[in-house]
Amino acid sequence: TYIDQQGRERFAPVAVVMATQKGHLAALSAEGDDERHRVLDLRSGRYLDTTRWIDVDLHSLPGFALVTRFDGPTDQYDGNGQLGVMDGSGRMITPPKYSSVHPANNGYLLVELKGKYGVLDPEGREALPPVYDEVDIPTWDGTPYFRPLNDGKYGLFDRQGTLLVPVQYASVELESGHPYIIVSDGRDGNGFYDRTGRAVVPFAQQGLQIPYGTDGRFIEASYGDYTGIYHSSGRLLVPKEYNEFSYYLADGWIVGRRLDSAYLFDTAGRRLGGAYNELAPGSNGLVAASLGEKAGYLDRSGATAIPFVYDIAKPFSEGLAAVRQGSRWGYIDPKGKLAIALSDWNDAGAFRDGLAPVERDSLTGFINRSGKLLTPFAFAAAREFSDGVALVRTGARWGLIDRKGRQLAAPQYDNVDDFSDGLAAVQRAGKWGYIDRKGREAIAPQFDSYHDFKNGTALVKKNGEWIRIDKKGREVEKNN
Incomplete structure (x- = not known):
């Protein structure tokens, strides 16, 4: 028998051959039951x-009983019964x-x-009927999906x-962080479906990609x-006539290139x-352009x-743009x-944090918005200022300075690399930190x-393995 926490018997004692328990359910095979459960x-206590089942599994589906029926004699049972969920x-x-x-x-x-093969959900209901050669259950950004295979073709539910992608593709891939379901015809083409199952774009001959930062x-x-x-939305914005694109979405522009020419588009x-x-x-709201x-x-x-x-005309930044007339x-x-x-600088950069790098005789210094030189021409190379600091190179080595140099x-x-999320990647003796x-x-x-830090973590490679670390260098997860 079983007793509760007060020591009370939950049912009258019975002689059993086998007993298992999970939660509030128990499976008993009593004497005289022919090893049925x-x-x-x-x-x-009831x-x-x-029904006396040939087998009862209380562990595969918590809170439920996975029961097996076998209509023949017990001694002829070979593991091939009929399974259901109670x-x-x-x-x-x-x-x-x-x-x-x-x-x-x-x-x-x-x-x-x-x-x-098919799928039962965690409540024991048939979520996908057993009509497929294979089924796997990938997780996409924390949500499970069903990916069946029939006759060598994949789909997605x-x-x-609910059917999202017809079972007709050579592959159906779900990538973490990617907004679309990626399907392939097994040759050169692929296409995108959104998470509702809407075909976003038709097949491309060589591929589709989501431009970085869009x-x-x-x-x-x-x-x-x-x-x-x-x-x-699936609407064609720019015809397939260009070699590459650059995106400036914060300012509302896209630049397309075709051979040696550049073209301006709005979003x-x-x-x-x-x-x-x-x-x-x-x-x-201005675009630097060159013509002839x-x-x-x-x-x-x-x-x-x-x-x-x-x-030469460079882009505007903080309300000013560097221009060259003649050699100045x-x-x-x-x-x-x-x-x-106009000054006898060899080059001039963009303003950041109210400072801009300018070059003279192959060395760089920084000026303020009035044109005053705040640091000497002492650096072999320099990155723009960001939050009051700048990465600068003296000789062959990089260091860091503040606004006063x-x-x-x-x-x-x-x-070195630029600062991201408060940290900048630096390399010494072939290793990055x-x-x-x-x-x-x-x-x-x-x-x-x-990789750069973002939202407090970064991907790094160590001893041939990619891992994710926090800002103290502690491993937070492995990444395949």
Whole structure:
């Protein structure tokens, strides 16, 4: 018998051959039952039904009984019975009919019937009928899906059993963080479905990709040497006539290149103006453009905003843009007026944090918005300022300075990357680590390869294995 926590017997003692228990259910094979099992509710002390099952599994589906019926003599049972699911009240959720049942991930069960496979959900209900050659249950961003295979072709169902992708593709892939279901024809083409099962774009001859930084809003479709752009709604925005695209979504522009020419588009796919040698969108609603031997600026409509009178024109940043006339560099405002006089610099960079790098005789210093030199021309190379610090190279080694040129990290690194999420990747003796904005080594160089930090973690490669680390260098997960 079983007793409760008060020591009370839950049912009259019975001589048993075998007994198992899980939660409030027990499976008993009593003497005289011919090694058959009955399911007992320990809360009431009553059997749930009168059936004597050849086998009862209380562990594969918590809270339920997986029962097996076999109509022949017990001594002839060879493991090939009919399986069904009974709930904790004795109600048959799924009648005995399956030849095998196997636990899968996320509480689901794979069931087999006549050599075909389907899926039972965690409540014992048939979520996918057993009509497929194979079924697996991948998880996509935490949500399970059913991916069946029939005659060498894959499809996809959601966890409610709703068809998302017809069973007709050579592959159906779900990538973490990717907004679309990726399908392939097994040759050169692939296509995208969204999470509701809507076909977003038709097959491309060589492939589809989501451009970095567009958050799935745009999809590039390649056809031979040419590429076009689809919106996530499935609408073709830019025809398949260009070799590559660059995206400046914060400012509302896309730049397409075809052979040696650049073209400006807005994010609705409208082409603005004609062909240029180069286009470089910046702030203040202006785009640096070069045509022939001269450079100027375009407005949001693609019309000339600042005349093409410069030899080089760089994008606007913090309200100023570097321009070169002849051999001298200066800075103009959005109206085209000279804000910092032309000087004998060899090059001039963008303003960040109110400072801009300028170069003279192959060495770099920093000026403020009035054109005053704040640091000497002492650096062989320099990155732009960010949050009050800049990465600079002295000789062959990189270090870190503040706005006054004071050294925060001595020149000691062979290579560096920009700050991201408060840390910058640095390389020393072939290994990568990270420094903070005070120049301290937050994580000593020890990695073979790295990614920038984002939301407090970064992917790094160590001893041939990719792992995810936090800002103290502690491993938080392995990554395949």
